[in-house]
Amino acid sequence: MDAVVIRLIPALVLLAVAALGAGLYVGAGRGPGPVIEIHEPARFIGRQVQFEATIDAGDADLIAVTAAIEQNAVTVPIFSLSTPDNSRIAQETDTRIRISRSLTRDAYRELTEGSASISVQATHARLFGLRERSATARHDVEARFTAPRLSVASSFHYVNHGGAELVVYRVNPPDVESGVRVGDHFYRGYPASAAGVDTSDAALRVALFALLHGQELDTPIRLYARDGAGNETEANFDHRVFPRRFRRSRLSISDRFLARVVPAIIARSDAFSSIPLPPDAGLLEQYLAINGQLRRLNGERIRELAAETAGERLWSEPFRQLANSQVESGFGDHRTYVYDGREVDQQVHLGFDLSVTANVPILAANAGRVVWADYLGIFGNCVIVDHGLGLQSLYAHLVSIGVRTGDAVAINDPLGRSGMTGLAGGDHLHFTMLLNGEPISAVEWWDPHWIEDRVTRKLRAAF
Ligand SMILES: [Zn+2]
Structure with missing residues (x-):
């Protein structure tokens, strides 16, 4: 190697380092700024407001974050990374933080009702602070301070x-x-x-x-x-x-009854497996789990179906009680269950038991839409019809179901046939009205005078 080349090497190295540095410098400047997401408030600012935002700085260092509510010429600062005061800052991932702060009206007295916006600005730095990038996110909201x-x-x-x-x-x-x-x-x-x-x-x-x-x-x-x-x-x-006045009654449970209903319900109720029971639980113990915990789980499922109610009234006539049926057990009866001379359980019967013979057509009490047509634990084969505005009717213990979820039904349309599936001692229809998925007495809805006084008259007079 000659001397000129040898002398050139340090200069070339210097040049290369400088070029690399410049490249890094430019590259660091060109990368995207921090990623800002404003989560709260979503639409409104009220007398209280929850501010929540996430900032992702990527592989850079977050050096500044500020947030404010802006309205016309007014700017109300609500967060600063340098003085976070009453805010919470959580490290969500290696690169992302979540900022949250609760504010009350005192903090933004200057704002008036109407449109406003939330703005968040964040800056990150690379190359030991030599290169900075900023980003701003803005989100429109409405300030409402008057209660409805x-x-x-x-x-x-x-x-x-x-x-x-x-x-x-x-x-x-x-x-x-x-x-x-x-x-x-x-x-x-x-x-x-x-x-x-x-x-x-x-x-x-x-x-x-x-x-x-x-x-x-x-x-x-x-x-x-x-x-x-x-x-x-x-x-x-x-x-x-x-x-x-709610009645009290005593119900005797026989071994024959247990042998008929318990295995049949367990076989068809997925929910039963979530109930903790010892592996050697006998029929009576399983029955008590069905009558207690499974009854509650079935009730929860029914409450979920309330969300599917129509936003309009689907019925116009009074509700019909199943023809040729007699009430054998009323709404709210307090039942004591007796097995082998011992009191083993107590439950409240939230529905009407209408005695019918086997296999008679079960008819829709009023017009509506079917929201459940399937087996449902203690209710056996069960149909629930939605009548709109939160009101539904339930038909249980059917031997067969003749409708499907989603079907529109008219008053007196057949839904299935009577039977004794689920927790039923004999052929009967267990019927109840539901409001928001909670059982309510059907007597009122079967009564045309009650419907007139309590519902129709008020709707007519409502102007
Ligand atoms: Zn019943």
């Missing part, structure tokens, strides 16, 4: 314990969630036009509600509304509650 307004439009609300009632009311603005709260149960209201009221008043609502068998007579019953910004209102409305 409620007013009652119907009068004379009489609620039987275990039964239902209807209230007509107005809510403003009309785009908020509203309904009736009975203790910890919520019954949503529907636009009155969907209930069959001839009105163009968008604020007018109709809600069916119930005082359930298991609730106390003095359970608070109030109208309730909540907007998307979390502003809430409650309003009292005049109502009277009437106690009902």
Whole structure:
């Protein structure tokens, strides 16, 4: 190698390093900025607001994050990485953080009702802080600080314990969630036009509600509304509650009965396997698990089906009790189960047992749409018909089902044939009305006078 070349090497190395550095410098500058996602607030700012955003800095170092609510010329800072104050910062992955902060109206006094936006700006750095990239995300929201307004439009609300009632009311603005709260149960209201009221008043609502068998007579019953910004209102409305006498009965369980129903129910109920039982559990123990835990699991499944209710009233005539049937067991009967002279269980019977002979057609109590047509644990072969606005009817212990989920049915359409599948001592129809998936007394719905007084008259008068 000659001397010139040898002298050139350090210069070439220097040049190469410089070129590499420049390349890195330019490359680091060209990469994308941090990835920002604003999760909360989604649409509204209320008297309280939850701010939540994630920032992904990739392989760079996050050096700055700020967030603000902007409205016209007003900017309210709500977060800064350098002074995070009351915020929570969680490292979600190696490269991503989640920022959350709860704020109340005091923090954004300057804002007025109307449109606003949330903006988040983040900066990351590469090459020991030599190259920085910033990104901004913006998200439109609406500020609402006034609670919705409620007013009652119907009068004379009489609620039987275990039964239902209807209230007509107005809510403003009309785009908020509203309904009736009975203790910890919520019954949503529907636009009155969907209930069959001839009105163009968008604020007018109709809600069916119930005082359930298991609730106390003095359970608070109030109208309730909540907007998307979390502003809430409650309003009292005049109502009277009437106690009902529920019967007590004793039911003897025989070995023959256990041998017929227990293995049959277990064989067809997937839910049964989730109930903890010792492997050597006998028929009686299995029966008690069916009568207790499986009954509750079946009830949960029925409550889930309530979500499939139609947003409009699907019926117009009073509900029909199955012809030529006698009530052999009423709604809310308290049953004590006796086996071999011992009291082994207690349950409340939330439905009507209508005695019929085997294999008679079971007819739809009113018009609606089938939401369940399948085996359902203690109910055996079971059909549930939705009548809209949260109201449904249930038909149990059928020997065969003649409809499918999704079928539209008219009043008196056959749904199947009577039998004794599930927890049934003999051929009968177990029938109940459901509101929001909770059993309510059918006596009211079978009574044309009750329908007129409690439902139809109020809908006619609702203007
Ligand atoms: Zn029954």
